[in-house]
Amino acid sequence: MTEMQAAQLICPGEPLRIETLAVPEPAEGEVLVKVAACGLCGTDLHLAVDGDLPVEHTPITLGHEAAGMIASLGPRVTNFAVGDRVAMFPAAFCGTCRFCAIGRESLCERSKVYGMARNGALADYVTAPACSVIAIPDEVAFDIAAIITDGVSTPFHALRSRGQLRAAEAVAVIGCGGLGTHAVILARMMGAGKIIAVDVQNEARKRACALGADFALDPADKDFVRTLRAKLGRSGVDLALEFVGRAKTAELAIRMLDKTGRAVLVGVGMDKPSLPPLAAFVGREQSVLGSFGMNKADIVDLFALVAAGRLDLSASVSARYPLSQANDALQHLARKEVGVVRVIVEPGS
Ligand SMILES: [Zn+2]
Ligand SMILES: [Zn+2]
Numbered sequence: 001m002t003e004m005q006a007a008q009l010i011c012p013g014e015p016l017r018i019e020t021l022a023v024p025e026p027a028e029g030e031v032l033v034k035v036a037a038c039g040l041c042g043t044d045l046h047l048a049v050d051g052d053l054p055v056e057h058t059p060i061t062l063g064h065e066a067a068g069m070i071a072s073l074g075p076r077v078t079n080f081a082v083g084d085r086v087a088m089f090p091a092a093f094c095g096t097c098r099f100c101a102i103g104r105e106s107l108c109e110r111s112k113v114y115g116m117a118r119n120g121a122l123a124d125y126v127t128a129p130a131c132s133v134i135a136i137p138d139e140v141a142f143d144i145a146a147i148i149t150d151g152v153s154t155p156f157h158a159l160r161s162r163g164q165l166r167a168a169e170a171v172a173v174i175g176c177g178g179l180g181t182h183a184v185i186l187a188r189m190m191g192a193g194k195i196i197a198v199d200v201q202n203e204a205r206k207r208a209c210a211l212g213a214d215f216a217l218d219p220a221d222k223d224f225v226r227t228l229r230a231k232l233g234r235s236g237v238d239l240a241l242e243f244v245g246r247a248k249t250a251e252l253a254i255r256m257l258d259k260t261g262r263a264v265l266v267g268v269g270m271d272k273p274s275l276p277p278l279a280a281f282v283g284r285e286q287s288v289l290g291s292f293g294m295n296k297a298d299i300v301d302l303f304a305l306v307a308a309g310r311l312d313l314s315a316s317v318s319a320r321y322p323l324s325q326a327n328d329a330l331q332h333l334a335r336k337e338v339g340v341v342r343v344i345v346e347p348g349s
Contacts, residue, residue: 005347006123007326008059009115013051015327016062016122024119026074026127033086033128035347036142038121039065039151040333041178047115048327049334056117062326063345064090064114066121067136067145077130086133087145087303088126089296092118095131105132106157106293122326124347134299139307143317147342148302152313153294154266155183155241156302159190162291163239163264167191170232172256174198174219175243175267176208178341182316183241188212189311192239194232198252203338219252228256236261247271259284264291316341323347 004023007016026032044062046053067087070080080086093100093108100108114120119127136145159165171192173183176199187195188211197208197216205216215231217224229235236258242250245267253263254276265273265288275281275288305311318340321329326345333343 004124005323006061006119007063007323007345008061009048009055010059011051012047012053012055012058013049016048016330017059018324018326019059021123023125024127026072026077028075029077029130030074030127031070031077031080031086031130031133032072032074033066033068033088033121033126033133034071035063035066035068035121035123035126037067037146038063038345038347039147040329040343040345041065041151044115044330045334048330053116055115060115061119061121061123061126062115063120063122063126065146065150066126067142067149068121071125074127074130080130080133085136085142087136087149087299088114088121088128089132089134089299090114090150090293091132092129093132095129103295103297105296122323122345122347124323132296134296134303137303137307140303143320143344143346144306144313145303146344147313147316148306149299150294151178151316151342152182152186152302153298155179155243156186157294157298158241158264158266158291159183159186159239161295161298162289163241163262165190165192165239168193169238170194170196170234170258172196172198172237172240172253173208173213173243174241174249174253176204177243177336179266180241180243181208181211181341183243184208184211184213185311189305196228196232196237201338207338219249225255234258238262239264241266243267245269245271247273254281254286254288257284257286260286262287262289264289266291317344318342320344320346320349322349
């Protein structure tokens, strides 16, 4: 096999072009992965539909949420073999900088995100640094492994690694799309107390409740805080996760906190949220934290949870498309229909 198909971004905001390219050669320390499944997410919509995210160069193959089988090894790769089932960390990290060294791989100083700075996995084959691919347990299917690498590990990182969720704590999830939906499922699995879903869409609120939220609130509700306190039986939550990336919702996350509460901001954008008066914020010992992506350990632990039967993500794959229909898959996600959690592209299908 010397040629392959790849879905490439030629011009941001325009449909992807399905191109025939040479199968890439893995460089020293890299592996070549035959892609079995690649999830799409909001980032892909920003790149290929809205065109409001920068890419380092074009044409570039999109796809940063992938799993497959090792097809060949570059020089000096000893910890994997051809045929191994692996998932890819969403960015090619270096493995040696001071952030990689302490297991904070999403903060890598030489990180290259697939589909933005390096060719991604919406292709039959993709190369990746061996240090940044993760073995998949036999019990975990390729499509589930793929969505875990970003769509599930991002909220898990926010809940566990950044939010330090402890059993019985009250959790608010603001923005119940793909990431928020998984946050509700994960918070429940992790032993959260009351879980409150916040979304402007009635259908999204209903779905969050069906997946385990105890009640849902509309941020447009004029009595929002009063309703929250009445339903919760206390003055706020211990942990509020923000997945929208807007000043208003970030401020809402802080407003929902009890004393000692942590607001974890996951959504990104150029908005500038403001803090409450210092007397209130300091006097309540509250925290505001950023949460960017995931650590490799988050993905490894999620694989173990799915393999052990503790976490069921089978309802998260909403649709599957062959690589030749990558644009249809993007449009499916762009319609933002309620009930669509993750859309998967399966090269080779
Ligand atoms: Zn993503
Ligand atoms: Zn690094």
